[in-house]
Amino acid sequence: MRKPATTAMTTTRHEQQLRQLERYLRDSERILAAWDAYSDEHTDNDGWPLDPDSYGRRAAQRDAETWRAFDRVRGSAKELLATAERELRRIPSTLSRSCWPWQLGVLEQSLEQINELQRQWLRTRETLPWDAVPGTDAYDDTIGERNEEAWHPLSEWRDHGQALLDIHTTLQHASVLHQALTRRRTTTATAPADSPSTRRPRPRV
Known part of the structure; x- marks a missing residue:
């Protein structure tokens, strides 16, 4: 059966969002690895x-790259x-992981912190002088503070964002198993029985 157009569009959008998340996970891991190597x-x-x-400038670069990636x-x-x-x-309990609800809670709380930091920065930007543009201390210092404070919640998304991908994959796997089981039951229920005319007579003893 063909999926309704709205459902197909929603599925496509969700898959695109998941690919963007995958890219963030890869980029943030790369940024962290580069920072760890520098720090060592x-x-x-x-x-x-x-x-x-120099160490502070490199940390600020790490924070800015992670913000842009997210x-x-x-x-x-x-x-x-x-x-x-x-x-x-929708995932059967036998396939679900007990840590997933907790991880979703961590991600939701971290997202609220990230969005609040962005709102605070936008309000601060409105109070800056007209000539405070990227490259000036007034601008760069405020956005640097936002990025620095966002480092922890952004790290939470790096550490727990994989749960969103795993949940989606597990549901797809469960759906495939359910469809296969349903087809098997349907085939068994509709299998033709031997008719009396084709049934061989039992030999007399």
């Missing part, structure tokens, strides 16, 4: 930066969470 090289045995100024997901993140919650309710 530029700190002493006790973990203190060898050059605090910005492609932020607009659809709430919809992704809502879809995952609906999908989770």
